[in-house]
Amino acid sequence: MKRILPITNAVIAVVSGLIVLFGYFFPGLLSGIQSVLIGWAIIIAAFALLVGVFNLVMVHWKKTGTEGSNSIYSIVLLISLFITIIVAGLSGPTGSWTLWIFNNFQVPVEVSLLAVLAIVLLYAGARLLSRKPKWYTILFLITVLLVLVGSAPLFLAGESAPLSALRSWLSQVPAIAGARGLLLGVALGTVATGIRILIGIDRPYGG
Amino acid sequence: MTDIICPLCGKPNPEELDECQYCQAPLKVAGFIASPEDQEDFSQIFPPSPDQAGEEDQDTQPESPPPSEQSIPDWLKQTEASFLKPSEPEPEELSSEQLSEQIDALINLPSTPAEPQKSAIDDEWLTSLLSEAGAIESIPEGEVLLERAVETGEETSTPAGEETTQEEEEPPAVPAERPAWLTNLEASSNIKLDGGMQPSEVPEPEEQEASVEETGVPGASEHVEIPDWISKVSFEEVPPEPKEPEPPIEPAEIPGWLEALRPSEEATPTAPVEDVSAADVVTAGPLVGLRGVISAHPSAIQARKPPTYSIKLRVTEEQRARVQMMEELLAEEQKPKPPTSKRIITSQNIFRLAIALVLILPIVWMIIAKSQQSPLPQPANYPGVIDFFQQVQQLPAGAPVLVAFDYEPGFSGEMNSAVSTLLSQLMAKNTYLTLVTTAPSGVALAESLVKDAGTGLAGSLSSYPYYTDLGYLPGGTMGLLGLASSPKTVLPYSLEGIDVWASAPLNTVSSVTDFGAVIVITNDPDTARAWIEQVGPVLRAEDGPILMVTSSQAEPLIRPYYEASPSQVQGMVAGLAGGQAYSRAVGRQPQNGVWDAFSMGVTVSILIILIGGIISMVFMLQASARKRED
Numbered sequence: 001m002k003r004i005l006p007i008t009n010a011v012i013a014v015v016s017g018l019i020v021l022f023g024y025f026f027p028g029l030l031s032g033i034q035s036v037l038i039g040w041a042i043i044i045a046a047f048a049l050l051v052g053v054f055n056l057v058m059v060h061w062k063k064t065g066t067e068g069s070n071s072i073y074s075i076v077l078l079i080s081l082f083i084t085i086i087v088a089g090l091s092g093p094t095g096s097w098t099l100w101i102f103n104n105f106q107v108p109v110e111v112s113l114l115a116v117l118a119i120v121l122l123y124a125g126a127r128l129l130s131r132k133p134k135w136y137t138i139l140f141l142i143t144v145l146l147v148l149v150g151s152a153p154l155f156l157a158g159e160s161a162p163l164s165a166l167r168s169w170l171s172q173v174p175a176i177a178g179a180r181g182l183l184l185g186v187a188l189g190t191v192a193t194g195i196r197i198l199i200g201i202d203r204p205y206g207g
Numbered sequence: 208m209t210d211i212i213c214p215l216c217g218k219p220n221p222e223e224l225d226e227c228q229y230c231q232a233p234l235k236v237a238g239f240i241a242s243p244e245d246q247e248d249f250s251q252i253f254p255p256s257p258d259q260a261g262e263e264d265q266d267t268q269p270e271s272p273p274p275s276e277q278s279i280p281d282w283l284k285q286t287e288a289s290f291l292k293p294s295e296p297e298p299e300e301l302s303s304e305q306l307s308e309q310i311d312a313l314i315n316l317p318s319t320p321a322e323p324q325k326s327a328i329d330d331e332w333l334t335s336l337l338s339e340a341g342a343i344e345s346i347p348e349g350e351v352l353l354e355r356a357v358e359t360g361e362e363t364s365t366p367a368g369e370e371t372t373q374e375e376e377e378p379p380a381v382p383a384e385r386p387a388w389l390t391n392l393e394a395s396s397n398i399k400l401d402g403g404m405q406p407s408e409v410p411e412p413e414e415q416e417a418s419v420e421e422t423g424v425p426g427a428s429e430h431v432e433i434p435d436w437i438s439k440v441s442f443e444e445v446p447p448e449p450k451e452p453e454p455p456i457e458p459a460e461i462p463g464w465l466e467a468l469r470p471s472e473e474a475t476p477t478a479p480v481e482d483v484s485a486a487d488v489v490t491a492g493p494l495v496g497l498r499g500v501i502s503a504h505p506s507a508i509q510a511r512k513p514p515t516y517s518i519k520l521r522v523t524e525e526q527r528a529r530v531q532m533m534e535e536l537l538a539e540e541q542k543p544k545p546p547t548s549k550r551i552i553t554s555q556n557i558f559r560l561a562i563a564l565v566l567i568l569p570i571v572w573m574i575i576a577k578s579q580q581s582p583l584p585q586p587a588n589y590p591g592v593i594d595f596f597q598q599v600q601q602l603p604a605g606a607p608v609l610v611a612f613d614y615e616p617g618f619s620g621e622m623n624s625a626v627s628t629l630l631s632q633l634m635a636k637n638t639y640l641t642l643v644t645t646a647p648s649g650v651a652l653a654e655s656l657v658k659d660a661g662t663g664l665a666g667s668l669s670s671y672p673y674y675t676d677l678g679y680l681p682g683g684t685m686g687l688l689g690l691a692s693s694p695k696t697v698l699p700y701s702l703e704g705i706d707v708w709a710s711a712p713l714n715t716v717s718s719v720t721d722f723g724a725v726i727v728i729t730n731d732p733d734t735a736r737a738w739i740e741q742v743g744p745v746l747r748a749e750d751g752p753i754l755m756v757t758s759s760q761a762e763p764l765i766r767p768y769y770e771a772s773p774s775q776v777q778g779m780v781a782g783l784a785g786g787q788a789y790s791r792a793v794g795r796q797p798q799n800g801v802w803d804a805f806s807m808g809v810t811v812s813i814l815i816i817l818i819g820g821i822i823s824m825v826f827m828l829q830a831s832a833r834k835r836e837d
Binding site: 024031034035038039041042045046049092093094098099102103106107110111113114118119122123125126127128129130131132133141144145148149151152153154155156157158159164171172175176179 | 559580588618681688692693703744767806807819
């Protein structure tokens with residue numbers, strides 16, 4: 001049984017992957033079974049989200065008794081989670097109470113995090129030359145200034161077309177070149193990983 | 208007087224002595240009594256010392272040798288003496304004159320005609336012994352003569368001319384090897400060759416010949432014991448005379464009676480047998496009854512309980528005090544140290560606070576004042592904005608539009624400007640909004656924005672009714688693929704649990720191609736790419752466009768899809784600036800001061816970085832100048 005199960009898992013995974021893959025090439029022939037398999041995958045992914053929520057509850061439930069003074073954070077998380085579940089369950093996911101919680105807690109918290117990030121980045125940029133500056137440090141700082149100047153019109157100075165064009169060139173040529181290189185590498189890695197899974201070399205499902 | 212010749216040093220000693228008075232060697236065991244003739248010869252070779260001469264004068268009375276010694280023939284004595292002669296006697300240091308005299312005496316020894324007679328007598332004695340033993344008949348006459356010749360060293364009657372011829376013809380004489388049986392017999396005999404001639408010290412035939420030539424008498428060595436050092440000295444100092452070739456010594460034949468004494472070679476020695484008669488008899492175990500073996504009884508290897516030792520240490524008072532001190536030290540190490548109180552007011556904290564105030568205060572002021580000093584960006588300066596506006600504007604009234612809210616609430620400040628304008632335009636076109644999201648928080652975000660946009664419409668006091676929220680789409684890219692191929696299968700019900708696919712206008716939608724447009728609102732470039740890659744191939748150009756509302760950080764990666772030919776994204780609005788440009792294109796002029804606040808924030812940020820960089824450079828240069836001065 002221990003030998004049969006891994007082989008069965010591998011066969012199921014490989015066949016499912018090949019059907020979904022060939023569904024792109026032969027949409028009329030395999031679209032039906034492809035849709036069924038995709039529906040199953042979506043259900044499993046949704047169930048995985050529920051499992052993740054349950055795991056989060058269990059982890060922080062254990063921390064409430066072991067972390068001492070730090071357990072207050074776990075307690076706050078658990079209380080917030082259960083209150084949100086209760087409110088969303090009663091008023092619905094788009095109910096007024098649910099939207100009130102969303103607009104008055106989640107949105108401000110996330111926005112303030114980004115605002116703090118902006119302050120920190122600005123402070124780091126101001127102190128970037130306080131230590132021994134290298135040539136790439138100065139280059140990085142100059143690039144930041146050029147992009148900032150080209151992103152928006154300066155207050156009481158207006159928009160500078162050449163600076164906007166320079167900012168557009170910096171973001172579209174050097175930045176995209178590096179990003180595309182990374183994406184190509186990721187894509188090749190994804191293809192290689194997919195092939196390994198399809199031929200059964202890698203078995204992330206076990207076996 | 209009868210003296211005993213020392214077998215070690217060869218000097219005569221008085222009879223009463225047990226040890227040699229010269230070399231302290233034992234005389235009675237290994238020595239022999241010299242005959243008067245020998246004593247004369249010795250007196251010629253070794254002149255007695257004055258003390259010794261006096262003693263000899265006192266003992267002038269002739270003494271007959273003991274009967275046992277008388278029965279020993281002279282040749283046997285000589286043979287014994289030669290055997291018992293030390294291999295390397297230590298020579299006495301003599302003067303050169305004495306050495307020359309001794310050498311002359313050795314070379315010019317008078318011929319002793321009595322020697323052949325002696326040997327003849329010896330032969331007769333031996334013959335008589337052999338006749339008594341009954342073995343004389345088996346010995347050939349020739350062999351007897353040969354033995355005599357070997358013993359006496361007498362030359363055979365062969366002519367000189369014949370000897371020369373024979374020597375030239377025959378190969379050089381090879382020293383005769385001693386037979387193994389004779390070596391074994393010698394080893395097993397009681398007479399050991401201690402101090403005598405060892406097998407390895409057999410004199411070379413050349414040396415023997417040289418001694419014969421030096422003396423001129425072959426049998427001289429039988430009577431005179433010449434130390435080796437004398438022969439060496441004479442051999443070295445006297446130049447060798449042209450010696451006449453001598454016949455090689457023929458190997459002697461072993462007589463029959465001697466052959467009979469040869470030990471049997473077939474009798475190989477057997478391994479020694481251990482005597483186990485005195486050993487103990489095994490009384491238990493599988494080897495019971497055997498003698499001289501180790502018992503295999505378990506009791507022989509039974510483990511015994513090890514003796515117990517007290518583990519209590521004898522600790523002195525001083526050691527106990529040190530242990531206590533060590534324990535206290537360890538206990539102090541384990542105690543958590545109270546955290547050192549950090550100073551709240553530091554230069555860095557002040558600098559951070561200053562930056563925050565400089566950045567926040569102007570922005571807040573601009574928003575409060577709703578400043579409109581900065582001009583709104585032109586839509587033409589932002590790629591994709593005009594196309595985006597036109598694609599939305601071209602949507603037919605009442606057409607279903609799929610709107611994906613896939614951005615985080617943290618980006619609301621950047622995205623909401625464009626999203627609000629978009630929703631207003633869509634609502635103005637009276638399109639049917641089908642909301643979907645791949646982010647868990649997107650459902651509430653979408654609902655909130657739609658309600659805000661609906662209530663904001665001119666003259667409307669209620670929310671916009673023509674929309675449905677399909678909710679969260681799990682599965683990531685897999686969910687997007689399913690949505691593109693069969694949205695009814697993936698999301699059959701709305702959040703209210705209504706089968707929206709059964710009623711108008713979604714009852715005409717079987718795939719994503721049936722939507723009038725697919726509008727994706729996201730701040731993540733990966734999410735935008737997933738939408739383009741999974742849904743884009745399903746959509747054809749005539750079916751409906753894909754429109755993107757992205758953040759500024761995702762814009763560089765989405766823009767190539769828009770600028771491609773054919774384009775995979777038909778219109779895009781990126782960031783706050785794009786949202787403002789799109790609002791301007793739509794005709795909505797927001798009067799909230801956000802654009803001025805953004806412009807002020809960017810300007811202040813540039814100034815902070817520039818000023819901070821200059822100050823940092825100045826401080827760094829000053830520090831480096833101080834280091835140089837030091």
